[in-house]
Structure formats: structure tokens, C-alpha cells
Amino acid sequence: xxxxxxxxxxxxxxxxxxxxxxxxxxxxxxxxxxxxxxxxxxxxxxxxxxxxxxxxxxxxxxxxxxxxxxxxxxxxxxxxxxxxxxxxxxxxxxxxxxxxxxxxxxxxxxxxxxxxxxxxxxxxxx
Numbered sequence: 405x406x407x408x409x410x411x412x413x414x415x416x417x418x419x420x421x422x423x424x425x426x427x428x429x430x431x432x433x434x435x436x437x438x439x440x441x442x443x444x445x446x447x448x449x450x451x452x453x454x455x456x457x458x459x460x461x462x463x464x465x466x467x468x469x470x471x472x473x474x475x476x477x478x479x480x481x482x483x484x485x486x487x488x489x490x491x492x493x494x495x496x497x498x499x500x501x502x503x504x505x506x507x508x509x510x511x512x513x514x515x516x517x518x519x520x521x522x523x524x525x526x527x528x529x530x
Contacts, residue, residue, distance in 0.1 A: 406430040406519040413524030414492055420528070424485040426500030426521055433457070433481040437460050437503040437510060439517055440474060440485045441524075442496035451512035452498070455486060463510040468494075490528045497523040 412424040426438065440453040453474035454463045461473050472484040483500055501517035511517070 405495075406436075406502060407501060408519055409520040410498065410500050410524040413498060413526045415527045415529065418490060418528055418530050420490050421486070422490065422526060424487070424500075424524060424526070426432045426482045426483040426485075426496055428483070428502065433476075434478040435504060436519070437505075438474070438476055438483040439456035439501045439503060439511070440483075440498060441501060441514055441517075442494075442498045444493075444496040447496075449499070449514055451514070452511055453509040453522065453525065454503075455483065456510060461510060465512070487526070488525075492528045492530045494526060495528050496526060498526050499523045 416422055418453040419476045434457055441449050442452050443449040443519040451465050455474045455476050459476045460520045471489045476483040491503045503517045
């Protein structure tokens with residue numbers, strides 16, 4: 405059984421920063437490609453960022469490119485999302501997810517990810 409637990413969300417002013425963490429327990433963390441998604445009220449869940457098994461390859465949504473950075477520490481079984489220059493439109497519940505497949509490229513589709521955390525709220529005030 406794989407469990408993902410996010411932390412680090414909160415309330416921040418526009419222009420500020422937050423770092424989200426996603427701790428994984430269960431199977432070997434290094435087997436999974438990791439992704440971050442978010443869902444704002446009344447909107448569909450959307451892709452934010454993804455990282456390969458050792459973090460050497462990353463992929464970002466255009467809306468966060470240059471502001472957010474995904475990383476991972478396989479020794480600590482933890483993935484991170486560093487969020488800088490936050491905007492009010494970044495307000496959402498943020499979820500981490502794990503993709504156990506051997507697909508050739510990182511996926512931005514939520515259906516590719518099998519394991520999900522419970523989410524952490526990020527609120528950016530203007």
C-alpha cells in the first residue's frame with residue numbers, strides 16, 4: 405500500500421513563496437514518477453508539475469513555468485514543490501500523485517497517476 409501525505413500549505417500574500425512536501429510510505433519511492441496537481445473551487449483538477457524517478461527530468465504547466473520547481477529526495481521518500489512569486493490564481497488544493505508506470509515520458513494527465521495524497525490548501529491573497 406502506498407500512502408502520500410502532503411504538507412506545507414497555508415495562506416500567503418501575492419508575491420510570496422511556499423514549499424509543499426509530499427511524504428511517501430510503503431513501496432520504494434524511487435519506483436514512482438511524481439506529480440503535483442491542483443484544484444480550485446468550481447474548476448477541474450489541473451496538472452502543475454512532474455518529475456522523473458530520480459528527478460533529472462521535469463515538466464511544468466505553462467502557468468507555473470519559471471515560478472514553481474518540483475524536486476525529490478529519494479533518500480527521504482519525499483517530493484517537493486517550491487512555489488515562488490505566487491499569484492491569487494494559484495489558490496487551490498494541491499495534490500501530489502505517484503505514477504508507477506514505465507511510460508516513456510512524464511505525464512500531465514491525472515489518469516496516469518495511481519496514488520494520490522489528501523491535498524493541502526494553498527491560499528494566495530491579493
